[in-house]
Amino acid sequence: MSERIQKYLSTVPVSKKGIIERAFLKEGSPRGAIKAKCLACSNFDQDEITSCKVVTCPLHAWRPYQKEEK
Numbered sequence: 001m002s003e004r005i006q007k008y009l010s011t012v013p014v015s016k017k018g019i020i021e022r023a024f025l026k027e028g029s030p031r032g033a034i035k036a037k038c039l040a041c042s043n044f045d046q047d048e049i050t051s052c053k054v055v056t057c058p059l060h061a062w063r064p065y066q067k068e069e070k
Contacts, residue, residue, distance in 0.1 A: 001025070016044050035064045 001009075005024050012020050016039055022028035023036035037059060042048035050065045057063075 013044050031062075031064075034059050034062050038063045038065075 001024060009017060009021060009024075019028065019032055019039065020036045023033045028036070038049045038052070039046075041054075041057075042052070046065050049063055050067060052060060052063055054060060
């Protein structure tokens, strides 16, 4: 893993480091990579992802932590 990625990983909260690391190592699923990207974009705040208003993001429809629509 590159020094730049290792430096970035040192800034990731411990509770989220696994999903981010797996995405960089290409060991996770595509869904996991989307989750990692959304976490990074939202500064690792799951509530921010749930209420994300960035509808121009290509991943918006597939973001994790969405509330189920009835």
